[in-house]
Amino acid sequence: MSEMLLRCPSCQKEVNLSEEVNLDILNTITHxxxxxxxxxxxxxxxxxMIDKYPFFESILHPLADEPLEEEQSK
Ligand SMILES: [Zn+2]
Structure with missing residues (x-):
């Protein structure tokens, strides 16, 4: 299981949950x-920001792309 990792595009360092950040209109997180x-x-x-904006869920926990439509023929 991988830790959620968000990187600040300005300094390339990871952003911690407790850090003060800005959210811009493109939904980019920067310190x-x-x-x-x-x-x-x-x-x-x-x-x-994560609490407030549900779209972070999909960034931080990308849906596991299960290949459900893979052939299950018998
Ligand atoms: Zn930064």
Missing amino acids: KSCEPQSSIKDSGTLEE
Whole structure:
């Protein structure tokens, strides 16, 4: 099981849940102290952003792409 890892595109370092971040209009997370990639739409700790914006779920826990349609012919 892999730890969730979000990298700040500005400094290339990983962002921890408790770190203050900016969320920009392209839904990119950057450290609050780093240069934003775009216009900022929200800010807070990474944890707050994850709570607030459900789309992070799919980034942090990508759906396991089970090849369900693989041939099950008998
Ligand atoms: Zn950064």
